[in-house]
Amino acid sequence: MSLNIVVLAKQVPDTRNVGKDAMKEDGTINRAALPAIFNPEDLNALEQALQLKDANPGSTVTLLTMGLPRASEIIREAIYRGADTGIVLTDRTLGGADTLATSYSLAQAVRKMNDFDIILGGRQAIDGDTAQVGPQIAEKLGIPQVTYAEEILELKDGYVIVKRRLEHGVETVKAPLPCVVTVNGSAAECRPRNAQRVMKYKYAVSPSEKEKLSDELKALVEKRPYLNLNEWSAAYVEADPEQIGFAGSPTKVKAIENVVFTAKESRCLENNDDQIEDLIKELIANHTIG
Amino acid sequence: MTDNNNLIVYCELEDGKVADVSLELLTKGRELANRLGVKLEALVVGHNLDGVENQLFPYGADVVYKVDDALLYPYTTNPHSSVLINLFKEIKPQICLMGATCIGRDLGPRVSSALHSGLTADCTSLEIGDHTDPKTGKSYTDLLYQIRPAFGGNIVATIVNPECRPQMATVREGVMKKEIFDASHKGEVIDLDASKYVNPEDFVVEIIDRHIEKSKINIKGAPIIVAGGYGVGSKENFDLLFDLANVLGAEVGASRAAVDAGFTEHARQIGQTGVTVRPKLYIACGISGQIQHIAGMQESSIIISINNDPNAPINTIADYVITGNLEDIIPKLIKYYKKNSK
Ligand SMILES: Cc1cc2nc3c(=O)[nH]c(=O)nc-3n(C[C@H](O)[C@H](O)[C@H](O)COP(=O)(O)OP(=O)(O)OC[C@H]3O[C@@H](n4cnc5c(N)ncnc54)[C@H](O)[C@@H]3O)c2cc1C
DSSP states (O other): OOOEEEEEEOEEEOGGGOOGGGBOTTSOBOGGGSOEEEOHHHHHHHHHHHHHHHHSTTOEEEEEEESSGGGHHHHHHHHHHTOOEEEEEOOGGGTTOOHHHHHHHHHHHHHHSSOOSEEEEESOOTTTOOOOHHHHHHHHHTOOEEEEEEEEEEEETTEEEEEEEETTEEEEEEEESSEEEEEOTTSOOOOOOOHHHHHHHTTOBOHHHHHTSOHHHHHHHHHOGGGBOEEEOTTTTTOOGGGSTTTTOSOEEEEEEEOOOOOOOOEEEOSSHHHHHHHHHHHHHTTSOO | OOOSSOEEEEEOEETTEEOHHHHHHHHHHHHHHHHHTOOEEEEEEESOOTTTHHHHGGGTOSEEEEEEOGGGSSOOHHHHHHHHHHHHHHHOOSEEEEESSTTHHHHHHHHHHHHTOOEEEEESEEEEEEEEOTTTOOEEEEEEEEEEEETTTTEEEEEEOSSOSSEEEEEOTTSSOOOOSOTTOOOEEEEEOHHHHOOGGGTTSEEEEEEEOOOSOOOTTOSEEEEEOGGGOSHHHHHHHHHHHHHHTOEEEEOHHHHHTTSSOGGGBBSTTSBOOOOSEEEEESOOOOHHHHTTTTTOSEEEEEESOTTOGGGGGOSEEEESOHHHHHHHHHHHHHHHOO
């Protein structure tokens, strides 16, 4: 059975490696100082999609991302690893969106796509850590959701069986297709790039990237349809302007502060027996231990 | 039915017991409800709920809504979502709080999407305050300030939902304090008919198998914690920490780097994406003290840092700093504790 698989992915600043220069004096973030990466758990989702494709020859994996035009970088990355194609939903009017406005916009893009059997996405993105967009898209599309997925055990006859990783254990559930599955970081790691695919898709570009190519490369891209990535606007997906971007977001950021911890007056001890014994005696005397 | 505009807490159950995180939220909810002059409501959806209100009233609930049906336990997304969506259309709460657990983080977004109400995940602090929209100049009184770390914990953002109701927020376990409000406090119980809130077609996802283990690790309630970081170096070296913990009657905690490196299990992780702890003594061994870690232990009464780097950031919030290798220092702590105790 061939499947139409959609993978939701986000290009995120690498918040795991925030250096000193990443924070500006005023406590805001200097995004330019942070490298933009493929959100880690979205790679776990991509791997589940590619495994489904391996098991069901003739399937297609389409990456869908919303962001700046440069987010087509992660589509190329996904194609190098085995995805077929991708769409960047990008528009000035989508800026400043909270999770609800984001999921509405992405749900509109999904509606614009061909029929799909399953939507996979990472559990959460490391720049927001909210885990909200997957379930909200499922709700907008009126389909079931399976969150915290660790492994897709089986997909056949119009349903999927998924192992979920919860705080205190595991749960196996059976959900009808189509549905949204969000994948945990504990799931299988994504396969690496395939060298042949890197060669073949090196010049896969979105329309806005194509404009910047030399005439020679432009001609090459035009000759080969598979090198053309999609770039969709808010109008193209028929998004209601009232429901997208900053205006469509019920939550507003009131204030942002730098994190400061009040330093304590600390007592410094040497690593010698006398000082350590004194510390222990003191902690016993004041009933902290013992 | 009762009046509108109250504060409601969605309470989770496991084997008939209300989850700690739900009781923590009732404690916080009581404080916020008092500030707003509204009722504190609790919602329990599940099965065999007889008497569950007795676990909730002491934490200050004025109203307990119960939706009891065999099909509602264990939790599945759509049936529970339908209860909240349909009930909230009726009782119009101004605020809804839930645990940032696998359940709350599955349910909250589904409900907020259906009601078009804002939701803020993983809040670390909740307050009531006013707000003026910088663009329109319109002012709002008594909004819920949803305060959470953002950008990987490097900043703290205050989020408000000026227009949409309910204002929804999730909070991780251990972040708020659980405190009995009044052991003899009593409220009203309202039994709701499940069939009025849940549609048969909501039961689309079937649970085939479920293995939930009661975690044996209880770092949240431990009065003393010996925590290890990446500097501990190996799983074997973590045994040193267990030795110290054993003699002190402590639990062993860990930083995320130590968990990621496979030195110990995830249930021991302390910090923004782990548990928040407030022990009377916290011994940090080989932990550098990044903000995401400190966020989960800064309220410890006494902090001892053992680190071979005298400039490790954690030292700035420590009461005692022992500079050196933890492999040497921990055995000394054990030795002198044994010598001086009793
Ligand atoms: C979104 C997000 C959420 C996060 N959530 C959490 C969280 O919940 N909890 C958490 O802990 N982290 C969290 N982190 C990770 C956090 O940023 C740090 O990476 C992590 O806390 C570092 O762990 P560490 O201090 O053990 O390791 P390191 O930073 O590598 O520090 C090791 C320390 O050990 C010392 N050391 C080395 N050898 C020895 C020795 N022999 N004796 C004594 N000292 C020694 C070193 O001097 C150093 O200070 C999060 C990060 C992000 C982006």
